[in-house]
Structure formats: C-alpha cells, structure tokens
Amino acid sequence: MEGPKSGFINDQNVILSTDFYELTMGAAYYQYNLDNNIKEKDDIAVFDLFIRKYPKNRNYLIFAGLEQVIHYLQNARFTEKTIEFLRKKEVFKKIDSSFFDDYLPKFKFKLDVWAMREGNYFFPNEPIMKIQGPMFHAQLTETYILNVINYQTLIASKASRIKNVAQNKTLLEFGTRRSHSPLAGVYAARASYIAGFNGTSNVIADIELGIDSSGTMAHSFIQRFDNEMESFDVYNNIYGDNSILLIDTYDTEKAAKKISKFKNSIKAVRIDSGDLVDHSKKVRKILDENGCEKVLIVASSDLNEYKIKEILEKNAPIDAFGVGTELATSRDDPTIAGVYKLIEYNRKPKIKISEDKLTYPGKKQIYRIYNTQGEFKEDILMLDNEPVPSNSEALLIPVMKEGILITELPDLNNIQKYYIENIEKLPNKLKELKENQKNPLAISEELKRLITSLKNS
Amino acid sequence: MEGPKSGFINDQNVILSTDFYELTMGAAYYQYNLDNNIKEKDDIAVFDLFIRKYPKNRNYLIFAGLEQVIHYLQNARFTEKTIEFLRKKEVFKKIDSSFFDDYLPKFKFKLDVWAMREGNYFFPNEPIMKIQGPMFHAQLTETYILNVINYQTLIASKASRIKNVAQNKTLLEFGTRRSHSPLAGVYAARASYIAGFNGTSNVIADIELGIDSSGTMAHSFIQRFDNEMESFDVYNNIYGDNSILLIDTYDTEKAAKKISKFKNSIKAVRIDSGDLVDHSKKVRKILDENGCEKVLIVASSDLNEYKIKEILEKNAPIDAFGVGTELATSRDDPTIAGVYKLIEYNRKPKIKISEDKLTYPGKKQIYRIYNTQGEFKEDILMLDNEPVPSNSEALLIPVMKEGILITELPDLNNIQKYYIENIEKLPNKLKELKENQKNPLAISEELKRLITSLKNS
Numbered sequence: 001m002e003g004p005k006s007g008f009i010n011d012q013n014v015i016l017s018t019d020f021y022e023l024t025m026g027a028a029y030y031q032y033n034l035d036n037n038i039k040e041k042d043d044i045a046v047f048d049l050f051i052r053k054y055p056k057n058r059n060y061l062i063f064a065g066l067e068q069v070i071h072y073l074q075n076a077r078f079t080e081k082t083i084e085f086l087r088k089k090e091v092f093k094k095i096d097s098s099f100f101d102d103y104l105p106k107f108k109f110k111l112d113v114w115a116m117r118e119g120n121y122f123f124p125n126e127p128i129m130k131i132q133g134p135m136f137h138a139q140l141t142e143t144y145i146l147n148v149i150n151y152q153t154l155i156a157s158k159a160s161r162i163k164n165v166a167q168n169k170t171l172l173e174f175g176t177r178r179s180h181s182p183l184a185g186v187y188a189a190r191a192s193y194i195a196g197f198n199g200t201s202n203v204i205a206d207i208e209l210g211i212d213s214s215g216t217m218a219h220s221f222i223q224r225f226d227n228e229m230e231s232f233d234v235y236n237n238i239y240g241d242n243s244i245l246l247i248d249t250y251d252t253e254k255a256a257k258k259i260s261k262f263k264n265s266i267k268a269v270r271i272d273s274g275d276l277v278d279h280s281k282k283v284r285k286i287l288d289e290n291g292c293e294k295v296l297i298v299a300s301s302d303l304n305e306y307k308i309k310e311i312l313e314k315n316a317p318i319d320a321f322g323v324g325t326e327l328a329t330s331r332d333d334p335t336i337a338g339v340y341k342l343i344e345y346n347r348k349p350k351i352k353i354s355e356d357k358l359t360y361p362g363k364k365q366i367y368r369i370y371n372t373q374g375e376f377k378e379d380i381l382m383l384d385n386e387p388v389p390s391n392s393e394a395l396l397i398p399v400m401k402e403g404i405l406i407t408e409l410p411d412l413n414n415i416q417k418y419y420i421e422n423i424e425k426l427p428n429k430l431k432e433l434k435e436n437q438k439n440p441l442a443i444s445e446e447l448k449r450l451i452t453s454l455k456n457s
Numbered sequence: 458m459e460g461p462k463s464g465f466i467n468d469q470n471v472i473l474s475t476d477f478y479e480l481t482m483g484a485a486y487y488q489y490n491l492d493n494n495i496k497e498k499d500d501i502a503v504f505d506l507f508i509r510k511y512p513k514n515r516n517y518l519i520f521a522g523l524e525q526v527i528h529y530l531q532n533a534r535f536t537e538k539t540i541e542f543l544r545k546k547e548v549f550k551k552i553d554s555s556f557f558d559d560y561l562p563k564f565k566f567k568l569d570v571w572a573m574r575e576g577n578y579f580f581p582n583e584p585i586m587k588i589q590g591p592m593f594h595a596q597l598t599e600t601y602i603l604n605v606i607n608y609q610t611l612i613a614s615k616a617s618r619i620k621n622v623a624q625n626k627t628l629l630e631f632g633t634r635r636s637h638s639p640l641a642g643v644y645a646a647r648a649s650y651i652a653g654f655n656g657t658s659n660v661i662a663d664i665e666l667g668i669d670s671s672g673t674m675a676h677s678f679i680q681r682f683d684n685e686m687e688s689f690d691v692y693n694n695i696y697g698d699n700s701i702l703l704i705d706t707y708d709t710e711k712a713a714k715k716i717s718k719f720k721n722s723i724k725a726v727r728i729d730s731g732d733l734v735d736h737s738k739k740v741r742k743i744l745d746e747n748g749c750e751k752v753l754i755v756a757s758s759d760l761n762e763y764k765i766k767e768i769l770e771k772n773a774p775i776d777a778f779g780v781g782t783e784l785a786t787s788r789d790d791p792t793i794a795g796v797y798k799l800i801e802y803n804r805k806p807k808i809k810i811s812e813d814k815l816t817y818p819g820k821k822q823i824y825r826i827y828n829t830q831g832e833f834k835e836d837i838l839m840l841d842n843e844p845v846p847s848n849s850e851a852l853l854i855p856v857m858k859e860g861i862l863i864t865e866l867p868d869l870n871n872i873q874k875y876y877i878e879n880i881e882k883l884p885n886k887l888k889e890l891k892e893n894q895k896n897p898l899a900i901s902e903e904l905k906r907l908i909t910s911l912k913n914s
Binding site for chain 2: 022242325
C-alpha cells in the first residue's frame with residue numbers, strides 16, 4: 001500500500017499534525033532570535049494546558065491521553081518531506097534559509113513536561129499539563145497536545161460517568177462506527193478502558209494497545225441464513241462457549257426459547273432493540289426455566305449513563321452493556337474546552353485578560369487536600385514557590401526533562417487500577433449526573449496577588 | 458520513529474480498523490462455506506449504507522468520505538502481523554488453518570460498489586452506498602466504511618449549513634484542536650472544504666490533500682514580547698502583506714488604532730473574543746478612518762451557523778470567519794446514525810424488522826426528480842428492476858466492479874465545484890436552520906409490495 005492515505009498521519013508527517021499558525025509563529029520566533037542574536041536559553045516559555053469549563057452536567061473530569069503526547073514529543077521530526085513542503089510556502093519567503101537547511105532537520109523537542117497521572121480526576125482551571133522550554137518548541141506542540149488530551153479526556157470523563165452508574169456490570173466500548181475517524185475509535189477504546197471499561201470492539205485497540213477486543217454477530221449474520229435457528233447452530237458449532245447470540249432480529253422472546261436448547265453451553269445472548277428492561281426480564285425467565293441459568297444477557301442500543309441508571313433501577317437482569325455512539329462521541333456534550341496558554345516567559349509571569357478569557361499567570365502546582373477520612377476535600381492552585389500545604393498531594397508530576405522521559409509511564413492496566421482506586425476518594429455528590437457543585441478549586445492568596453499586580457501593570 | 462503510535466492505524470494494520478464481530482462473522486462464513494463446499498460466487502451479499510434519521514434540526518445531508526473508503530477497499534490487506542494476531546486468538550481455535558495460511562494472505566476486496574457523488578445532498582433512508590460481493594468481503598468492510606462516511610458526512614452537512622448563512626464570506630476551518638483525534642482534524646478539513654469552505658488551519662490537510670492551510674498568531678505571540686506593538690512590528694516585518702494581526706489580547710480598539718500605522722500593507726486583523734458585532738463595527742471605523750480600508754476583519758470565537766447568521770443580520774463588517782469547535786465536532790449533534798444493512802443474499806431480498814429498525818429490502822436505486830424550473834422536487838426509492846422515471850437523475854453511480862475502480866474519482870476542487878452548483882437546486886426552505894420538512898423521499902409501489910410480502914412470509 002502506497003502513501004499515507006489510510007490514516008493520513010504517519011511517522012513521516014506527524015510534526016505537521018498542527019494548526020498552521022504554530023508554524024508561522026515558530027518561523028517568526030526563529031527569525032527574530034536570529035536577527036537579535038537571542039539564544040535558546042534566553043527564550044524560555046512556560047505554557048499551561050487547562051480546561052476552561054465543564055462539558056454539560058459534569059462535576060469532575062478524568063485526565064487521559066498523556067502516553068500519546070509523550071510518544072509524539074519523543075519522536076516527531078521534521079522529515080525531508082515536511083521541510084520541502086514548508087520551504088515552498090510563499091508566506092515563508094523572508095525566513096532565513098538556515099531555518100530549513102539547519103534548524104528544522106536537527107529539530108527535536110527539548111521540553112520539560114509536568115502532567116497529572118492519567119486516570120486522575122480534576123477540575124476546570126487546573127493545569128493538567130505544564131510545558132516548559134524554548135519558545136519554538138513549546139509553541140509548536142500546542143495543537144497536537146490539545147487535540148489528543150481534549151478528546152481522550154472527554155471520553156474518559158464520559159466513560160467514568162457510565163462506570164459510576166453501572167458499577168460492577170461488564171462494560172464494553174462499541175462506538176467505533178460513530179466515532180469521528182478510525183483513529184478516534186482507538187482513542188475512545190483507550191480512554192474508556194482507563195475509566196474502568198472491560199473491553200472494546202475495536203481491534204486496533206487490541207493489536208496496538210492490548211485492550212481485549214470482542215464481538216460476535218450482527219443482524220446480517222442471522223439474515224444470511226434461511227432461518228434464525230440455522231444461523232445460531234452454525235455460529236454455536238464454531239464458537240461454542242464463546243458464543244454470544246443476537247436474539248432480536250425477528251422476535252426476541254421466541255429466539256430466547258429456541259436457543260435454550262444449547263443449555264449453558266453458550267456464553268450469552270444480546271438484545272439490541274426495544275424495551276431492554278422488559279425484554280431482559282422475559283428473556284431471563286425463559287433462560288432460567290430452560291436450563292440456561294448461566295447464560296448471560298448483554299444489552300446494547302444507544303445506551304448512555306442515564307439509560308443504564310434507569311435500567312438498573314428497574315432491576316433489569318442485564319449482565320453487560322455495550323455502549324457505543326453516546327460514549328465515543330460524548331454525545332450530550334462532544335467537546336472539552338481545553339486551552340494552552342503562555343503563563344511565563346523568561347521567568348516573568350504572563351497573563352491574558354481578553355474578555356471572559358482570564359488565565360492564571362506564573363508557574364503553578366495543584367495540591368489536593370483530603371479530609372480525615374481520606375476523602376477528597378478540595379484542590380488548591382498555588383505558585384511553585386509557595387510552601388507546600390500540610391496533608392496534601394502534589395498533582396503535577398515531572399514527566400520529561402529537556403525532552404527525555406524521566407519517569408516510567410504506567411501501562412494501561414495500571415492506569416485503570418489507579419483510576420479505580422483513586423475515584424473512590426471522590427465524594428458521591430460529585431458523581432451525580434448533573435452539575436451540582438461549585439468548582440472545588442481554591443486559589444492561593446499569593447496567586448491572587450500576582451493576578452492583581454499584573455492586571456494593574 | 459518506530460511503531461505505529463503516531464496514528465495507530467497504518468498500512469500494516471488498517472484491515473483491523475474494525476469491530477471484532479466483523480472478524481468472528483467472517484471466520485464463521487469461511488468455515489461454514491468450507492464445511493458445506495459453498496463457492497464464493499454462491500455466497501453473494503448486498504448491503505446498503507443509509508442514515509436512519511437526521512441529526513437535530515437538519516433538512517438534508519451532504520455525502521462525503523468516499524475517496525477514503527475507495528482507498529481502503531483498494532489497498533487494505535491482511536499483513537503477516539495481522540494474521541498472526543488473529544491466529545493466536547483463542548476464539549478462532551475451531552477455524553480451519555487454511556483460513557490463516559491461505560485465505561487471509563491472499564485476500565483482496567473484490568466488491569462491486571455504487572455510491573452517490575461526494576458533495577451531493579441526500580435524505581434519511583436513501584442508500585448512499587450499495588456494496589455487493591462475497592459475504593466475507595461485504596461484511597468485513599462495514600465498520601470502516603460506516604466510520605469514515607458517518608463522520609465526513611456529519612461535518613460536510615454541518616459545514617453546508619454554515620456556508621448557507623455565510624454566503625460569500627470567506628470561511629476557514631479552525632477545529633483541529635477540538636476534533637476527536639488528529640485524524641478527525643484532517644477529515645474535518647476535507648469535509649468542510651467539500652461544502653464550500655475556503656481553507657483550513659490543518660497542515661496535514663494541506664500536505665496530503667492540497668487544501669490551502671493558513672493561520673497567523675495566537676495570543677501567546679503577543680504575550681511573548683514586552684508590549685503588544687512590538688509583537689505586531691516583529692510579525693509584520695517578517696510576513697508583510699500576509700500578516701493577520703490578532704488584536705484582542707488587551708484592548709481590541711486600542712490595538713486597531715496602533716496597527717493603523719501599517720496602513721494597507723497588512724492583510725487583516727483578527728478578533729477572537731467579546732461582542733464580535735460591536736468590536737468589528739468599531740474596528741472597521743478605526744481602520745477606515747486611518748487609511749486601512751483594505752485591511753480585512755477575521756472573526757473567530759466559538760462560531761456556528763446560528764451566531765454567524767445573527768452577526769451578518771446585524772451587518773457586522775466581518776470579511777472572514779474562522780469556525781472551529783462547533784464545526785469539527787458538529788457540536789449541536791455530533792453523530793449521524795449511519796447503518797449498513799443486508800438487503801439481499803444470493804439474489805433473495807432481505808428485511809430486518811427489529812422494533813423501530815425496519816430496513817428497505819432488495820437492490821435499489823434513488824431517482825431525483827426536478828420541477829420545471831430545475832429545482833429539486835423529491836427523490837424516489839425504487840427497486841433496481843423498475844422502469845426509470847422520466848426527467849429523473851439516478852443518484853447511485855457504479856464506482857467499483859470486483860474491486861477495480863471503474864470511474865475516475867473527482868479531485869477535491871471538482872467535488873467542491875459540484876457541491877456549490879448542485880446545492881443551488883435545493884429549495885431555500887430546506888436550507889433553514891431548523892427541521893421543517895418531512896423527508897422528501899417517496900417509496901415506489903413495487904418496493905412497498907416487496908416489504909409487505911417479506912413481512913408476511
């Protein structure tokens with residue numbers, strides 16, 4: 001297969017997976033520094049990545065996507081192809097040729113990176129990543145980092161809501177066909193796995209990330225055969241106790257009766273339409289009365305956290321939920337307003353005061369405070385040089401130093417384990433399905449003073 | 458750079474960019490055919506891809522994504538890596554080893570494909586693609602095709618609404634940072650370009666697809682310098698008449714006055730916050746009074762079709778709109794309910810009658826009927842063997858025959874040209890921003906009879 005069309009983005013061009021203005025700004029920084037003999041060490045910027053506000057009805061968010069960002073920072077390069085593309089752009093005609101001949105070919109990200117742990121919960125206005133380094137480097141990463149963190153965080157946060165209501169039921173991510181591009185399907189599988197999902201239908205997430213993928217049959221499998229029972233026989237003959245039979249193509253309860261001849265030798269049945277509470281109760285009864293008491297019931301069909309909550313409150317005997325569209329698009333609110341803002345340049349704190357778009361200046365740390373029962377109480381945003389509050393946990397952890405990874409990134413199973421243990425500390429009130437809390441983030445007095453002094457300067 | 462992590466999906470694994478059930482079904486078809494000595498030519502399926510219902514407030518949709526689907530169908534293969542992954546899956550233990558040793562290594566899609574022209578408008582329940590071929594082939598493509606067509610169609614449809622209200626204003630797609638994965642950013646750029654956008658900020662869309670990318674500066678560029686004017690001077694010195702200066706970092710009108718010293722030597726100013734109507738009027742006045750009458754005004758800041766309509770109704774002197782988040786996520790409704798359903802198997806029409814999920818059986822064509830003024834009147838869904846209605850246009854065009862492309866795919870500029878000319882034929886009523894029409898799709902009497910006979914059988 002030639003060319004990059006399958007995924008468009010590959011090892012040869014990923015550095016250009018960005019907005020063009022990062023490159024016009026970058027080239028301008030290069031030219032300005034060249035003209036004014038400014039060295040990289042005297043051109044150090046610090047950016048915060050934070051979320052301005054919740055998507056609708058959220059009281060917390062789950063951080064995800066760091067591993068893909070780190071991979072990009074370690075590996076992205078200006079290849080010959082990308083450099084020749086840029087060199088030909090008319091807009092760059094006044095940029096010194098050394099930019100294309102020397103600087104870009106040798107370019108590697110040399111950034112210091114602090115980040116929250118993937119799977120941690122957080123709140124608006126908290127820096128979830130802090131990026132420091134030469135201006136060109138720190139600026140160029142903006143779009144890619146925002147893209148990856150915004151989407152994976154959006155989906156991990158949505159998945160966490162579903163996990164909260166589904167508790168110990170099995171949860172499967174089924175959203176690839178409605179996710180926004182094949183790659184979004186992989187990201188959705190990863191992000192929902194972090195927030196406690198058990199598996200996915202996405203096979204790339206399995207071969208590339210090791211998330212168990214599964215799935216059995218569509219209605220087309222049933223329809224291909226002359227009658228429904230023949231399709232079940234064919235399938236069961238091949239897949240035996242791995243079989244999950246789809247029973248709603250014609251008449252759900254009739255199909256449940258038919259397949260009871262398999263007794264407990266199949267794994268599950270799946271119901272994909274109609275009133276899932278009513279069907280699952282009837283099907284459970286049929287299965288139990290016919291020696292299929294170990295056969296599980298899997299439900300799907302435009303499920304989300306609200307529907308699953310209602311289904312379980314009505315005591316539907318469903319063992320596993322396949323959640324697709326609503327999860328992989330975060331359908332009730334498909335965007336997180338993540339932004340990437342300059343907060344320090346050459347050791348001087350910076351502030352942006354555009355209308356309604358204030359940013360917190362200076363290099364900061366977030367400290368998490370717990371009550372005496374070990375439950376989350378609040379976070380405090382403080383300047384880096386302030387004394388550490390007692391009984392607190394610093395949330396931003398050093399990840400890279402001058403482009404080198406300085407911590408071991410946890411594997412996905414450990415991220416999930418951390419998520420599951422950590423989310424226990426979050427009070428139930430914040431896990432409700434509507435926004436009901438003010439942001440539990442305090443701002444230190446020092447930081448408030450800095451904001452006032454910068455606004456007045 | 459090693460491995461596939463940048464994009465996860467690449468030429469070596471794209472065949473597995475799918476839901477796992479396509480593979481369990483596929484392997485079951487293989488085994489069943491082997492056991493029963495069924496040849497490929499006696500195992501021919503036909504699937505329709507159609508949209509069940511509109512996203513909110515739509516009266517039509519725009520078809521997009523075909524080129525990426527064709528590329529996949531021409532090029533996707535089971536590589537050694539993917540075959541070894543599948544061979545090790547416990548679930549496939551009863552599948553004959555010839556599947557992994559012979560069938561998969563030699564596999565190439567041998568499908569007949571009919572599709573609408575990219576950029577055409579269409580309505581729910583119309584097959585926008587029809588796929589025919591050996592069951593294994595036709596089934597395996599389901600997830601990938603749905604994913605690509607669903608998303609690009611979603612975005613082209615959203616972009617079309619924005620184009621309708623913005624008319625001849627310049628439209629730029631700025632959504633990459635909020636799109637759902639880096640690849641979604643590229644798709645969003647492509648789909649919005651099809652529906653009449655002028656350009657994008659996404660650089661991959663430029664290097665890989667030739668869509669003009671542009672962009673100038675973020676607030677960080679302003680903040681990096683000691684004062685705002687210095688940043689404008691530095692930028693203008695390098696980019697001259699390509700400069701678009703961002704003027705809302707501190708005080709929009711003060712900045713407009715400052716930059717008027719450049720007279721008409723810069724291209725534009727950009728306003729990214731606050732009341733865009735009020736600011737643009739004030740800024741236009743300042744520019745005009747200070748010899749900058751040729752300097753354009755670009756506006757951005759969470760724009761969508763509703764806001765642009767309002768802004769233009771208030772006569773804001775804005776020349777270009779940058780549209781990001783709301784477009785690239787189709788924020789008001791981020792999903793299209795595209796489905797892929799078996800409608801014929803071995804020349805026998807098939808129907809699915811799960812509750813609320815009826816499908817139209819049999820191989821069909823859509824005919825578009827125009828009134829005497831050449832304006833769209835209605836579409837008629839008919840069985841393939843029915844006589845062609847007079848003065849009608851068949852919308853499904855043969856694209857591939859047994860895996861070979863049999864038509865020349867238009868380039869992006871020609872797709873956009875077709876879109877612009879074709880959408881003129883759609884009555885203005887259907888272009889309003891709320892759903893106000895019943896689906897203008899008629900069903901032929903023959904097709905109705907077939908549905909009745911299959912339901913009763």
